[in-house]
Amino acid sequence: MLKRAVAVIHIPDNLSQKIEFLLGSSDAISNEPIEIFSEQRVAFLAQLSRLLLADPVGKSMPDIAAFAYWCRQANLERMRERYDPKSRLQMGLGLTFHICPANVPVNFAFSMAFGLLSGNSCVLRLPSKPSATIDLLASAIQKQLNEPCYQHLRQDLVLMRFDRDDEIVKFLISIADGRIIWGGDETVAHMRSFPSKPRSREVAFPDRYSLCLLEPVCILEMGKQAFDRFCFALYNDIYLMDQSACSSPQLIAWIGEPKEVEAAQRKLWPEVVKIARQKYPLQAVHVIDKFTAVCRNSIANLGVQSIERNTNVLYRIQLSFLDKHQDECRGYFGTIHEVVLPHLDALAPIVSERYQTLTVQGIDHTVIRQWITRNRLRGIDRVVPVGRALDMSILWDGYDLIGSLSRVVDL
Amino acid sequence: MLGKETLGDIATWPVYELPQARKQSLLLSVMQDLTSHHANSCPGYRAILQKLWNIEDITNLETVPFLPVRLFKHERLISVEPTEVVKTMTSSGTSGTAVSQIFLDKHTSAMQVKVLSRIMGEFIGPKRLPLLVIDCRKTIADRQKFSARTAGILGFSVFGREVEFALDDDMSINEERVMGFLSKHAGESILIFGFTFIVWLYLVRWLESNGRSLNLERGILIHGGGWKQLQSQAVDPEDFKRRLKGVTGITRIHNYYGMVEQTGSIFMECEHGYLHSSVWSEVFVRDPMSFDPLPFGQPGLIQLLSAIPRSYPGHSLLSEDEGVLHGIDNCKCGRKGSYFKVLGRVQDAEARGCSDTYTR
Numbered sequence: 001m002l003k004r005a006v007a008v009i010h011i012p013d014n015l016s017q018k019i020e021f022l023l024g025s026s027d028a029i030s031n032e033p034i035e036i037f038s039e040q041r042v043a044f045l046a047q048l049s050r051l052l053l054a055d056p057v058g059k060s061m062p063d064i065a066a067f068a069y070w071c072r073q074a075n076l077e078r079m080r081e082r083y084d085p086k087s088r089l090q091m092g093l094g095l096t097f098h099i100c101p102a103n104v105p106v107n108f109a110f111s112m113a114f115g116l117l118s119g120n121s122c123v124l125r126l127p128s129k130p131s132a133t134i135d136l137l138a139s140a141i142q143k144q145l146n147e148p149c150y151q152h153l154r155q156d157l158v159l160m161r162f163d164r165d166d167e168i169v170k171f172l173i174s175i176a177d178g179r180i181i182w183g184g185d186e187t188v189a190h191m192r193s194f195p196s197k198p199r200s201r202e203v204a205f206p207d208r209y210s211l212c213l214l215e216p217v218c219i220l221e222m223g224k225q226a227f228d229r230f231c232f233a234l235y236n237d238i239y240l241m242d243q244s245a246c247s248s249p250q251l252i253a254w255i256g257e258p259k260e261v262e263a264a265q266r267k268l269w270p271e272v273v274k275i276a277r278q279k280y281p282l283q284a285v286h287v288i289d290k291f292t293a294v295c296r297n298s299i300a301n302l303g304v305q306s307i308e309r310n311t312n313v314l315y316r317i318q319l320s321f322l323d324k325h326q327d328e329c330r331g332y333f334g335t336i337h338e339v340v341l342p343h344l345d346a347l348a349p350i351v352s353e354r355y356q357t358l359t360v361q362g363i364d365h366t367v368i369r370q371w372i373t374r375n376r377l378r379g380i381d382r383v384v385p386v387g388r389a390l391d392m393s394i395l396w397d398g399y400d401l402i403g404s405l406s407r408v409v410d411l
Numbered sequence: 412m413l414g415k416e417t418l419g420d421i422a423t424w425p426v427y428e429l430p431q432a433r434k435q436s437l438l439l440s441v442m443q444d445l446t447s448h449h450a451n452s453c454p455g456y457r458a459i460l461q462k463l464w465n466i467e468d469i470t471n472l473e474t475v476p477f478l479p480v481r482l483f484k485h486e487r488l489i490s491v492e493p494t495e496v497v498k499t500m501t502s503s504g505t506s507g508t509a510v511s512q513i514f515l516d517k518h519t520s521a522m523q524v525k526v527l528s529r530i531m532g533e534f535i536g537p538k539r540l541p542l543l544v545i546d547c548r549k550t551i552a553d554r555q556k557f558s559a560r561t562a563g564i565l566g567f568s569v570f571g572r573e574v575e576f577a578l579d580d581d582m583s584i585n586e587e588r589v590m591g592f593l594s595k596h597a598g599e600s601i602l603i604f605g606f607t608f609i610v611w612l613y614l615v616r617w618l619e620s621n622g623r624s625l626n627l628e629r630g631i632l633i634h635g636g637g638w639k640q641l642q643s644q645a646v647d648p649e650d651f652k653r654r655l656k657g658v659t660g661i662t663r664i665h666n667y668y669g670m671v672e673q674t675g676s677i678f679m680e681c682e683h684g685y686l687h688s689s690v691w692s693e694v695f696v697r698d699p700m701s702f703d704p705l706p707f708g709q710p711g712l713i714q715l716l717s718a719i720p721r722s723y724p725g726h727s728l729l730s731e732d733e734g735v736l737h738g739i740d741n742c743k744c745g746r747k748g749s750y751f752k753v754l755g756r757v758q759d760a761e762a763r764g765c766s767d768t769y770t771r
Binding site: 282283284285287288291292294295296298299304305306307309311312313 | 454455458459461462463478479481482485486699700701702712729731733757758759
């Protein structure tokens with residue numbers, strides 16, 4: 001009988017010497033796919049979720065808690081139902097190679113979950129920058145893999161670190177059936193310069209721009225409780241990632257009458273500032289970055305009418321019109337661009353393929369849907385309520401991640 | 412309003428003698444004049460003023476608008492015709508590869524020299540002294556790399572004569588040359604200049620670890636420039652002085668603080684370890700969270716005013732250094748003006764975002 005082709009990959013010694021393996025090894029990496037949302041993988045992630053939530057340290061770290069909450073059993077089941085894996089056969093591609101982001105350490109765990117749930121083995125290159133989040137997650141994953149019941153997963157998961165090294169990357173891309181690249185335009189372009197398998201797939205996360213739509217009357221009419229919740233939600237979207245995540249809102253577009261907008265702004269911003277002053281650890285170096293950025297903005301952006309500086313916690317850059325390249329005017333650490341528009345269509349001309357997340361309050365989803373189709377928008381991949389800008393989803397950056405990393409067997 | 416022609420007089424002001432009230436009113440009128448001059452002459456400065464400040468109410472020195480010093484790394488800010496520029500100064504700094512660009516016309520450049528020599532005269536006397544530079548000749552030879560170190564050495568060379576370099580191009584002390592310099596100027600006071608971390612690393616530490624000493628008792632050491640490249644080595648000023656004295660015998664040691672964006676208006680350290688504002692400069696310490704001025708004793712961001720910059724809008728700058736204001740007019744050294752200490756650069760924070768993965 002013919003021996004089955006060995007589905008185990010070896011990393012050549014000259015390369016593996018330069019690699020630090022946090023999990024897995026260089027001589028036994030599987031590239032065998034499995035069906036999407038397999039029972040064992042769902043169980044693995046659900047158990048990981050329990051493990052993390054049971055750890056007081058893990059539970060206290062917001063990014064780890066968010067991941068643990070995301071991959072708890074009930075949520076995974078909900079996701080699974082969407083793909084209907086029982087009635088149709090969908091398999092992973094084989095081996096996925098992931099370049100994970102340094103500045104949002106927890107995203108490696110999401111990346112891993114996407115790779116595993118879509119039926120692939122995963123080789124993840126973790127950032128070299130020290131991170132408590134990564135240490136804690138990696139040790140929890142390791143602990144769980146040591147359990148006999150997850151033995152079969154050991155060849156399916158490799159966590160590694162290596163210094164910038166094109167030879168290693170070149171090799172890993174050459175063996176990968178799918179690659180997931182978290183990073184800006186530059187990283188994505190760099191990874192594309194390496195040859196890959198003819199059938200390999202790519203999920204790339206380049207630089208994106210996100211914005212928020214607000215309807216003034218809805219904010220004016222909110223009762224105290226709803227308003228407090230709303231302010232907190234907006235605070236989270238803006239401040240939790242220092243406004244540096246691709247889904248953090250940069251622009252607030254008010255759709256309505258200038259008078260009502262003004263009243264809503266007067267109600268809204270002092271409250272958001274109050275929360276930020278209590279909760280946001282603004283550092284002196286952030287202030288210098290912010291202040292330099294608004295000064296540059298004052299010079300460069302002709303649309304800037306005035307800049308409202310409420311202490312240094314929030315800078316509100318008032319725009320008299322939207323620049324065609326609005327997506328290049330970014331702010332961090334609580335720097336918001338604001339514009340007042342008479343109707344939604346006035347926003348359409350600036351929406352390029354760079355636009356990712358639209359957070360919305362007070363505007364109906366049907367209206368948004370019609371707006372996107374009517375204007376044939378090239379961008380905007382997510383529309384979520386205010387407060388959910390940073391929630392990771394299996395639909396991200398316009399990809400159905402499971403669909404993108406698997407193949408459908410027509411049976 | 413003070414015009415350009417009267418500015419020459421400014422250089423004749425007494426360096427450390429004016430009581431605060433008098434100094435304030437003199438400096439305020441210069442600041443008001445400079446602010447409106449730059450607003451009229453520099454479009455970038457005007458744009459910032461219009462959007463971020465209420466310029467009607469510059470009623471005291473605290474309300475003079477300030478720019479973040481890093482802005483000069485990103486924007487070309489100039490308040491004279493480009494044809495009037497006689498010199499462009501650059502500084503690398505620490506944030507990435509961007510370089511500050513400071514444009515000087517004849518007038519501003521001359522003011523820098525005048526003011527600097529007036530301040531220095533207070534510490535080393537009116538005569539030029541033999542100058543020993545704690546650095547190597549190579550540092551000033553390569554004009555392509557016009558660093559802060561080059562600028563500092565060349566700038567201070569003006570106050571010395573018969574300049575000698577203590578270090579060879581490999582940064583080792585040439586004891587023979589130093590001894591030669593000392594015996595040539597036996598009995599005279601000498602001026603010694605060097606960058607703080609160079610003095611520390613290649614003079615103090617070298618002498619200590621080789622069990623050597625040099626007799627520089629007659630020297631007046633002027634050092635500055637911070638520890639940017641050697642943050643891990645930074646020692647506290649008292650330790651610096653004590654150990655320097657241990658291997659060289661020097662007792663007259665003056666640190667100075669200043670930035671290339673306000674060349675000339677330097678803050679000299681007095682015998683009691685405080686940095687002093689001269690009559691041409693003022694310092695405020697601001698709360699990073701609000702930019703409100705902080706009272707004496709509380710640490711915050713250092714803002715610097717200088718009467719010199721006329722060819723570029725650098726008369727009021729927010730630095731990236733943290734410091735503490737200790738008082739005004741009542742330092743034990745007898746010099747008038749505000750006095751303060753620098754604590755160091757603001758701590759770099761962790762940058763966050765999705766797009767930092769492989770290439771950067």
